[in-house]
Amino acid sequence: MKRVVITGMGVIAPNGNNINEFWGNVVNGVSAAAPITRFDAEKFKTRFASQIRNYNPALDLDRNDIKRGDLYSQYALIAARQAIADSGFDISTMSPFDVGVIFGSAQGGFETFEQQLVEYHASEHQPHFNPFFIPKTLINMASGLISIKYGFMGINFTTVTACASSNTAMMEAMNYIRWGKAKIIVTGGSDAPVTEASIGGYNALKALSTRNDDPTKASRPFDVDRDGFVMGEGSGVLVLEEYEHAKARGAHIYAEVAGAAMTSDAYHITATHPQGLGAIQAMKSALNDAGLNKEDIGFLNAHATSTPVGDQSEAIGIHSVYGDSKNLFVSASKSITGHLLGAAGAIEAIIAVKSITEGVIPPTINTTTIDPHIPAGLQIVTGDAIQHNVKAAMSNTFGFGGHNGVVVMKRV
Template sequence: MEALQASSLRASPLKPLQKPKLNIHFPNASRLVPRPTKKFSSITASSPTVSAPKREKDPKKRVVITGMGLVSVFGNDVDAYYDKLLAGESGIGLIDRFDASKFPTRFAGQIRGFSSQGYIDGKNDRRLDDCLRYCIVAGKKALEDADLGGDKLSKIDKERAGVLVGTGMGGLTVFSDGVQNLIEKGYRKITPFFIPYAITNMSSALLAIDLGLMGPNYSISTACATSNYCFYAAANHIRRGEAEMMIAGGTEAAIIPIGLGGFVACRALSQRNDDPQTASRPWDKDRDGFVMGEGAGVLVMESLEHAMKRGAPIIAEYLGGAVNCDAYHMTDPRSDGLGVSSCIERSLEDAGVSPEEVNYINAHATSTLAGDLAEINAIKKVFKNTSGIKINATKSMIGHCLGAAGGLEAIATVKAITTGWLHPSINQFNPEPSVEFDTVANKKQQHEVNVGKTLYPFLGSTPSLSIYLHFDGYGSSRTCVFCNSNRLVLVDSAISNSFGFGGHNSVVAFSAFKP
């Protein structure tokens, strides 16, 4: 208990298809993305110097993204979700799901008007915890996006298709109700669904049971790093030949009294009750804690061979990843940033990406006093040129969705690559001077990079990459290019860094697909 009352936990304890097409063609386009060969060193003398390897070429081991599905405070449609983000809308408001008037924090990114019609039958819909409902709907919508909805799923080998959707908190409503019934009415009033719906593996299990998918199936629970751990593990199942397709991501539904009360007890949450929509303000000097959110974010991941064989709509490619542990503190990040920085470097190595190629970061940025700057400091250890990188914060609009955050933010990152627009970080009123990055403050931007002096395709400078940091393109006809007044830069990759309570760090790298 003493650890939870440390000064680091006051106010902010968490220190730590049809898709729009952009058809721009260049002659000899295959030459525009040289494989990284530049050597780079890790951040401590004890770590070895490593070289970025060539990217995977074996179609059985290349992993592509063919579908995306979500449940969010902005609805259940991926395009509508990203449109809201681009508009800079806040999904934060006063809680009306229960009486929160006695809590010091009375607002969250609460989902309203959620419907599972067409995805879950009425009887099960009434029984299921929202954590499970969000997972099933997001998973099935991702399959629809991958052109595997309904009877089309029967065309694949279901013994080689699996599900890996994790959650940080599990079926918290079912658990809370069961405890209350035990105390007030005795054990005979506990529902027989109490244990099955509360345990964290049931989201993946129920989705697989519903769809008949018999491949690898389990969940991972690494707090706010959960979704990225699931992407990493799912891709490795495909690379090892254990599956041809995986549904992976995260789901969370913790905006209930015990969930809110628990984070209040940790002194983790903002208390800006008079103006909830401005409460989540990453990197702002007046930030006072994070804002709870909820939902689910899911990707369909396939081997390139499998996707090409069935003519799948390929959105992006998974390049590689890494996981590690701070081994430092239950809630605080390492002050030297070693865990996060080394995890980023190892992910870049696995993906075949060098730090010099990165020009965009979708950050974890939870709006905590210490965590926001700890993230920035870790980034600076790997990426020395802050002037060439833009950084934005999805949580400024949807709140911190815990185990689902990585899934929802990965989708936002892929949409940034495929549309050429970065959503804003809203509520940037009084920015911290030490951030030193363009935070895409308050207004969306086209991806204006600062790495080449003139047009890249005609001058041989290296293409820039996108990076998606979350602390805790399309088919071959599409080339994604972002420009400003004097340069065009090909955006090739996006890196997602995620960590959570317990010191869990994970980094996964995505790229526009190239045959």
């Protein structure tokens, strides 16, 4: 079976529009949460989110990219551009059919869909829809636009497993390269859910924090006072490449994608299994797929969104798999970035890779009093980042519908 490595990474996130800025703010625990500026949020229970800052698509995209792409597609194109440049591969020296795109998104062109329907209902005369309305809303369009932009003619599809979407995409990309179906696959995820309908809908589910008086302290995974997650937006992209191909062209290799797994909770449309049964099996299967033992994992980036039920069930699951491991440190980066839905797994995989290359585990911020229902044996990193020799890292993502996606990276 062929080995799969990461040779490029790119990100546009609420706390950083490139890898260096993003990683610096993650390590230093700089929260991206702030009052919503994209629309008037005064009528909503939650009036803050983690929005992309200093966004100017004209700096990275041409007019056609902006015109044809919903915000989520624009984010995907920007992160993909960074990752492809970082990887340094030259498509002109390869068959275009050897390079593919497998991408994840939970909501796709949600902003366009919402905007067009509002304009339709406000129209007093002949209803008028933008000719790009349908293409811009399609969930597969980010994947398609990346392929069109760079001439990648290989495997191309989109995974949709809610908040596990980009981990699903990475697992599929890993497997297609393992099977010899591609040399390089651009993968990751993107979402732009800071919209009125998204905020209102998640408020109706009682999933979002309502800590409007202090947004930067709102996301507090595993804390006894957690009250929901902070909505985020953005994109993370990784270039996955067959190891021998990367080595032959002298590529810089960040880490190896050692294994991955998916399971289903088969329990509830939004709630995780209270005993974490699906998560437990996904973590065990990912370790087995990677050929690693639990003692090999030095860092686990938890899905932990700061919801009362979700954090507890995941912590129970992690403890069931790892016990009181002294080598394993757990952190929840959504406390810093917010929850990027279908892009969450991609930016968290990047964090896991950086933990391996830099020997640093970022903190879980805002967590001051661990919920007594969280197993005491877990070493949750709070306060400041820590130095740790991370040889392998695991990244968890769980999505509405009971989707559990786990990816394992290791040092090459």
